[in-house]
Amino acid sequence: MRLVSKSPDVRVPRLVGLMAVDAHEAARAEGLSLTAPDRPDVRLPVVDYVVRQYPQPGAQVPRDSMVYVWFDFGEGEGGGGIREPRVPRPPLGGLERELTEPGEPPPRYAVLSLP
Numbered sequence: 001m002r003l004v005s006k007s008p009d010v011r012v013p014r015l016v017g018l019m020a021v022d023a024h025e026a027a028r029a030e031g032l033s034l035t036a037p038d039r040p041d042v043r044l045p046v047v048d049y050v051v052r053q054y055p056q057p058g059a060q061v062p063r064d065s066m067v068y069v070w071f072d073f074g075e076g077e078g079g080g081g082i083r084e085p086r087v088p089r090p091p092l093g094g095l096e097r098e099l100t101e102p103g104e105p106p107p108r109y110a111v112l113s114l115p
Contacts, residue, residue: 014057
């Protein structure tokens, strides 16, 4: 069990990436309350991870302040996107190679010389 200091202000811990139970314990250890607008009971042992928090980690707040956490991204915020490798991979050769159509010879360039 961690001792809670008696100073009037505390720093908000980083809760993003923690599971609900761990986030609740980390906030409580600092003397803060935790609430989740998208979850009625944040203390339930669920496997969801915190994806956002307010106030931000490291902010100085009065003891017994409320920290808001979200376990799901809001509409239009999206997540990390697709993480698996893209198959087939783009061909090697840079922009020249990618600009030509399949079956066409590579473009020819005119070389200009100075007099």
